[in-house]
Amino acid sequence: MDETQTTSGASRQNPPGPSLEERGMAPSGTSTPKKFLPPAVLAACLAVIVLIGFLLYRRSHPAAPPAASPFKTMVDRGLSDADKAMLQKKIDDQLAAIDATEKSGKHDITQYLLLGNLYYEIGDLAKSEDAYQAILKTNPNDAPSLENLGQDQLESGDYAGAELSWEAAMKSEPDEDYFIRIADLIDQHLPNQRASIGPLLDNAVATLGQTSGLLYRLGEWYEENGQYEEAMSHYQVAYQLSGKDASIKQTMDALQAKISLQGK
Numbered sequence: 001m002d003e004t005q006t007t008s009g010a011s012r013q014n015p016p017g018p019s020l021e022e023r024g025m026a027p028s029g030t031s032t033p034k035k036f037l038p039p040a041v042l043a044a045c046l047a048v049i050v051l052i053g054f055l056l057y058r059r060s061h062p063a064a065p066p067a068a069s070p071f072k073t074m075v076d077r078g079l080s081d082a083d084k085a086m087l088q089k090k091i092d093d094q095l096a097a098i099d100a101t102e103k104s105g106k107h108d109i110t111q112y113l114l115l116g117n118l119y120y121e122i123g124d125l126a127k128s129e130d131a132y133q134a135i136l137k138t139n140p141n142d143a144p145s146l147e148n149l150g151q152d153q154l155e156s157g158d159y160a161g162a163e164l165s166w167e168a169a170m171k172s173e174p175d176e177d178y179f180i181r182i183a184d185l186i187d188q189h190l191p192n193q194r195a196s197i198g199p200l201l202d203n204a205v206a207t208l209g210q211t212s213g214l215l216y217r218l219g220e221w222y223e224e225n226g227q228y229e230e231a232m233s234h235y236q237v238a239y240q241l242s243g244k245d246a247s248i249k250q251t252m253d254a255l256q257a258k259i260s261l262q263g264k
Helices: 040-062 081-103 109-122 125-136 145-156 159-172 176-189 192-207 212-224 227-239 246-263
Strands: none
Touching: 081 109, 109 125, 109 145, 125 145, 125 176, 145 159, 145 176, 159 176, 176 192, 192 212, 212 227, 212 246, 227 246
16 A cells, blocks of 8 residues: 555644734633724714715705795887887897897997887896996986986885885986985885885975975875974965966865865
8 A cells, every 4th residue: 555545533633723913812811902993984973974974864854945036027018019029129239239248348228228128118127227227337427317226126025125216316316206205105114114205305304495296295294293283384385386287275174174174
């Protein structure tokens, strides 16, 4: 028999296994140091957890849509389709003219004023306001733009904005129309400020002098506040300054009837 052959039933020696240390087992009586994740890995895991939580929250609590503007951007002018088409053609032509002017390195505020007026006619208050604002960026005291902007704001429901615009126009070019517009705006839409109407109109008279329109409007304010004698005196001067306007005479007669009833 070849000496290299093993006999049947002889046991084989297993190769030596790994040591306790290599298998991660410390000898009895020793402790194994604890292993931790590196700080950078831990931070990344936390960031992922936070992101997942945020996404799940957003999925169950979708973001609310942006709040709509409280002011009107369009108004119906009751125009026919033909009139709308005609105005739109004028708007397109005006936009082309403005573009040509701007490309030449110029800025013509008259073109923007016309554009704003066209948008106003068609009922697009938002674009009309934008056109006037384009003027005010370079000419902040332009009274016609401020006046028209105030009208847009009035119709859109931005009463505080309209007041500010007309006040700026009034300071730029004092005119009784601005004073009366502001007085009417306050009277109709800003009731908490009604006490300021009298002083406003008195200031107008001091600034511009006595006019039929200012004195008549001041008379109305006195009448609304029950000050009939003061109202009558203002109506009388307004009547004379107007060349004896028949409508002012009717107002005076109606007020006189009130005074007579009050005396009974």
